[in-house]
Amino acid sequence: MTTTITETYGVDPTPTPLALLLLGREADPNSERGVECPGDLPPASDPNLVERARAAKATLGDRVFILGHHYQRDEVIEFADVTGDSFKLARDAAARPEAEYIVFCGVHFMAESADILTTAAQQVILPDLAAGCSMADMATAEQVAECWDALADAGIADVTVPVSYMNSSADIKAFTGRHGGTICTSSNAKRALEWAFEQGEKVLFLPDQHLGRNTAVRDMGLSLDDCVVYNPHKPNGGLTAEQLRDAKMILWRGHCSVHGRFSLDSVNDVRARIPGVNVLVHPECKHEVVAAADMVGSTEYIIKALDAAEPGSKWAIGTELNLVRRLAKAHPDKEIVFLDRAVCFCSTMNRIDLPHLVWALESLVEGRVPNVITVDPETEKHAKAALDRMLALP
């Protein structure tokens, strides 16, 4: 029997475009960044949106390349030339130097990475500048500089190697590059940590504490006691110099506001409801959730695991809801449910909707290049050094 998410939870998980559009139409412009859309943002009720997107894309031809992150809405994914996680998309963009415009259907830090990895002649466009990432925003350049000072005061900065998750701003990637560190993704975090511990004695892991802790404890055999959490909102991160010196993993106090909400209760609950279910979660989930799961991996890993799964097998997936819904549709021969009814879509990923995509494409057709994401040359140089270290990982 195949159970849809709607049947399982009795709710329709279809996103509510009205509320998101109200945000994007400057209902509260002072609390948001970059919500203006010069020209006309088409209403979500326009029955010709699909036709308009098709026509604009066809007019632009090879001049435009549309990237769609796995967590994007179906209506947007339909127009993506490629889909993938943030790093795969940035690499795909770099492999298309003939495309003048890279329309990045994802969030801000991903568009920055694409700008770093593409040529100077290419322009990266984010259809809605308000599509940020709460996790990336949890580590600012000033906060991280203060943290490094605290490590220096504790006498450990010169034996600490920064490792920053791809889900970080270009500034944080540049900090990482300047201090001899590397970037990692959720697919290669273990290799990145192994490399870092060959370079130094300690790792400063930014900005996702859960990915850092899960990788260190689950994959590398470190203990929870080897990890401390640096809270940027407290003096000295809320840690004594001795605690910093004793730690092997200094975890930044950041998290994903979607994955961080899955709970141990939801794992226990789904096991009770669906005997024999396989619980498969993303490593951005809390450690207790990851420890209770059957399998853990990146979005690409989750997709491959379900492709390889036996017909009739049962799965509870702990990652973003847009992706889980698509996977449930793509595998009608398997029972696929969303792990936790209290968790919803990534609201910033959902900012990119069909009206914004149509607006961006039609602007390009009219000769206006909207919402260009540009990383300054100095930041780009150091961020690229950190990204290149990742690419060179064994």
Ligand code: SF4
């Ligand atoms: S799912 Fe989490 S990490 Fe990804 S963009 Fe949304 S808030 Fe950021």
